């Protein structure tokens with residue numbers, strides 16, 4: 172069964188076509204700069220051969236038309252017709268409290284996704300656009316929604332409630348939701364499998380460290396806490412996002428800098444994090460170079476980032492009354508051995524011992540703690556698209 176996975180952002184669209192039975196990727200790619208001058212489709216076939224097509228994409232309809240044309244292209248295409256796509260899986264960022272798992276898309280589901288748009292104004296409308304266009308182009312193909320928030324819906328109330336008037340939750344649904352759920356689910360399962368643990372009798376902390384970063388506590392296969400909140404702004408210090416801070420800073424800075432709340436939130440989302448601290452970059456490769464060159468603020472950014480991750484690992488050990496394994500994933504977690512090292516060396520209180528040599532690996536499954544380490548530390552490359560393809564296949568097979 173072929174499954175097309177679509178991850179539609181406001182100005183980009185990523186896709187992967189899977190043979191969902193063998194889990195082989197038949198084609199993948201990205202449409203960039205949709206609605207902006209210089210739109211381009213980058214397409215990669217199953218052998219890794221890349222082609223680039225520059226053509227104006229004024230909207231998502233045009234982008235999806237180009238993707239479908241590329242997939243069915245007589246010379247380079249992966250399939251001969253759209254009939255060969257059995258189902259489409261869509262990444263949807265916010266499912267609020269409506270969705271605890273992936274679902275077949277129908278009109279009620281679409282209404283609920285729309286109702287969650289206030290909670291994710293940058294993401295849900297773009298996700299909806301992708302769904303809408305795919306439904307128009309493939310009216311008889313089942314569409315499945317896979318939510319970033321769903322895996323975290325198992326959190327108990329004491330973990331998701333904020334210390335604010337309860338009516339904010341009742342009236343406006345203000346609570347912790349958490350994001351990167353497909354990644355936390357995949358990596359926690361894979362960690363258990365890799366280490367030979369029983370997933371339903373295990374305590375795993377997943378550190379998803381990318382440009383956006385979040386951490387989760389997964390006890391017996393269920394998420395019991397996670398660092399992102401109502402929006403992805405809370406929690407760890409990220410590439411450009413601040414993570415946790417004293418909310419009173421907003422009023423203080425608004426007066427001092429004469430900024431409105433929108434401008435401050437924009438700065439907390441786009442100009443903060445390690446970029447804000449260092450003044451250099453949101454990319455950890457640039458930070459390492461600057462740090463090695465003696466840039467003190469780049470060093471501070473790296474130290475602050477690692478310190479925050481360490482604090483969360485400590486908190487989540489307490490939340491689960493122990494931990495069997497800590498896993499790193501995503502761009503930084505999979506590739507940045509210096510950052511991993513900085514974090515893991517601070518976990519000595521758990522009886523964790525870093526295997527310096529094993530920690531040299533990049534982008535592959537590995538145990539990076541010593542055989543004597545009381546808690547295992549792993550690198551587990553994440554695969555959010557595969558989770559979407561698997562869930563889509565599971566739902567489409569029942570039809």
Ligand code: ADP
Pocket residue numbers: 380381382383384410453454455456501502503506507508
């Ligand atoms: P996103 O949140 O955009 O999905 P990714 O998970 O792709 O982010 O992570 C991107 C980040 O990973 C980059 O900004 C960079 O900081 C980091 N990164 C990627 N490769 C490396 C590497 N080889 N060494 C250090 N950091 C890396």
